[in-house]
Amino acid sequence: MDLLKLLEVLVEFNTVNDPDNGKMPDPGIVDFVEGVLNGLGIKTKVPVSHGYRSVVGVVGSGEPRVLLLAHLDVVPFIRSEWKYDPLKLTVEGDLAYGRGSLDDKGNVAAVLKALEDLVSIGRGTVIAAFTTDEEVGGENGARVVRDYLLSNGLRPNYVINADGHSMVIINRRRAIFNARVRSRVEKAIINGRREAIRFQLDYKVTPPYHAAYFIHGVDTHPVIALSQYLWLNNAYVISLRGGFVKSNVTPTWVEADVVKPCNDCPQQEVDVGLTRLIRPYFR
Template sequence: MDVLELLSSLVSFETVNDPARGIRPSRDCPAFIRDTLASWGIESELIERDGYYAVYGEIGEGKPKLLFMAHFDVVPVNREEWETDPFKLTVKGDRAYGRGSADDKGNVASIMLALKELSKEKLDGKVLFAFTGDEEIGGRMAMHIAERLAQEGKLPEYMVNADGIGMKPIIRRRKGFGVTVRVPSEKTMVKGTIKREIFRIRTPVLETRHAAYFLPGVDTHPLIAASHFLRSREAFAVSLEGKFLKGNVVPGEVTLTYVVPGEGEEVEVDVGLTRLLKAVVPFVRAPIKAEKYSDYGVSITPNLYSIKDGKHILKFDVRAMSRLKDEIEQAMREVAEFNLPKAEIEVATNEKAGYLFTHPEEKIVRVTLEVLEELGEKAEPVEGPGAADSRFFTPYGVKAIDFGPRGGNIHGPNEYVEIDSLRKMPALYAELARRLVRE
C-alpha cells in the first residue's frame, strides 16, 4: 500500500475533536489502524479512556529502545474557507490537501508503513508505537501511555513524536496553558449610532491558524486588532461575533458591533464587554517569565469568545518554555487588576506535562540528521512553535524529537502535505528505528 493511498483512507475519517460542541473521534479510525496493522501481521491493542481511543503495540524483542507516536484526531474545520472537501484527500500538483494531511495523519500513515517493514526484520531492541485520538485537546491518552510505560518499567530511551512539519528534527517546543477570563455583562443605554467593523486574520508569510505559529509584528490577529480599534476610540461595544473554532485556533474573522456616543437614538451597550475587549491588548503583553530560552519567546493569543449565564468568556492560548502555572496566573491577574477588577481568571494546564528541550548533540538528533542527508535532505535541528505529546515523556528522561513532512496551513483552511516529502517518510522512520535500537 502506498503512503498516499493510506493517507487518503485516514483523511476520510472525520476525527474532529471539538469538546465545546460535543464532538470527538469515533472508534472507526483507530479500529482501521489496528486492523490494517493486523493484516500485516502486527499485533496492537485498542485503548479506551473516557470515550477517547488510542492504538498501542510493540515489535521486536528485548529492551524498549524507541517509541513512535502520532495522533489521528484533527481540529474543527470551517468548510466555507476550504477550496476542497476537507475530508477527502485531494491531490493538486505536489500537494495533497485534506484536514489532517500534515497534522497529523501523514505521520500516522508513514509510521504504519515503517512498522510494516520493520516487522519483517530482526531488531536488537523493542520498537513501541502509539497512535492517539486526543492530542488536539490536551493529550491525556499520551500521558496515560507514559505513566503506564513508567509503571511497567518499559520507558524507551528515545522517542520520535511524529507531530511536526518541515522535514527537520524539532528539539524544542513550549508548553501550552489555557487562560480563561470571565467578566459580568453590564448593560446600559447610550445615545449614538450603531456601527460594525469586521477584522480579519492576516498571515503574510506563513499561512496558518495555529495559535502557536502566530507571530506578533508579522501576523494580524483579528481580536487583538478589534481591541486596539476599540481602545483608540471613545466607543462602547454592543456585541462580538466571529468564526471561533477552538482555544488554540486563531479565528478567521471577528465582527465588532459598537456605538460611538453622539447624535442618534438610545442604544443598549455592554460596558462589561467593552472593558474585556479593551483589556485584550494588555493581556497579550502580560509580563510572563519563562524558565528556558525559546526562539518564539512567550506568545499569548485570544482565540475563543462566548457569553454564558450573563458572563463574557474569553479564552487565551499561552505558550511558554515553562512549567510554572502559578507565575502565569500571577502575570494575568496583574493585568486584570488594572483593567478588569471584576474579572475571574482561571489557568488550566496539565501538571504532569513538561516541555521539549533536547540537546542538539544527543544521539537521536545526530542520527536523524544523518538519515535525512542520505535521503537528500539538508536539515538542522529547530524549535517548533506548538506543543506536542513528547512533553509527557521528557519529564521521565526520555530523549525525544518531534518530526514530520513538509506541509502547511496547519489548523487552517486548505491544509496540505507535500507529496515528495511524504513519500520519504516511511523509509526515514524505518532507518531511524534500525539505528536507534542498535546497542
C-alpha cells in the same frame, strides 16, 4: 501498503476534536489503524479514557525500545475557508489537501508505512502508539499510553513524536499553560449609533493559523484590530463572534456589533464587561 491510499482513508474520518462544542473524533479511525497494525502481525491494545481511544501496538522484544507516537485527532475547521473538501484527500501536483494531512494524519500514514519494514528488523522492541486527544492536551491520550507502557514494563529508550512537517527533527521540550478568560455580562444603556464591523486576519509572510507563528508587528490579528477600533472610536461592544476554532489557532475573522456614542442618537444596550475585556484603557 500504498501511502497515499492510507492517507486518503485517514482523512475521510471526521476526527475533529472540539469537546466544548460536543465534537469528538470518530472512534472508527482507531479500529482502522488497529486493523492495519494487526495485518502487519502487530499485537495491539486499545486503552480508553473519558471517551478517548488510543491504540498501542508492540512488536519484538528486549532493548532498545523505540516508541513511534502520532495523533489522529484534528483541529476544527471552517468549511468556507477551504478550497477543497476538508474531509476528502485531494492531490494537486506534489501537494495533498485534506484536514489533518499535515497535522497529523500524514505522519500517521508515514509511521504505518515504516512499520512494514520495522516489524522484521529482528532486534529490540518497536512500539507504535496513536492517540485521539492531542489537540486538547493529551491527558486522555499520551498520558494513558505512558501509564500503559510503564505498567507493562515497556518504558521506551527513545521516543519519536511524529508531529511536525518537512521531516525536520525538533529536539525540545514544550511547557503547557492554559488560561480561560471569562467576561461578566454588565449591561448598560447609552446613546449611540449601532453598526456591525468585521476584521480579517492579515498576514504578510506565512499564514499564522497556529498562534505560535503569528508575527507581531508584521501580521494583523483581527481581535487586536477590533480592540484598536473600539479605542479610537470610544465605542462599546454589544456582541462578538468569529472564527474561533481553538485557543492556540489565530481566528481568521471576527465580527462585532458595536455602538459609537453620540448625544442625539437613540438609546442602545451594550455589554460593558465585554467592552472592558476587548478595548484597551477602558475602565
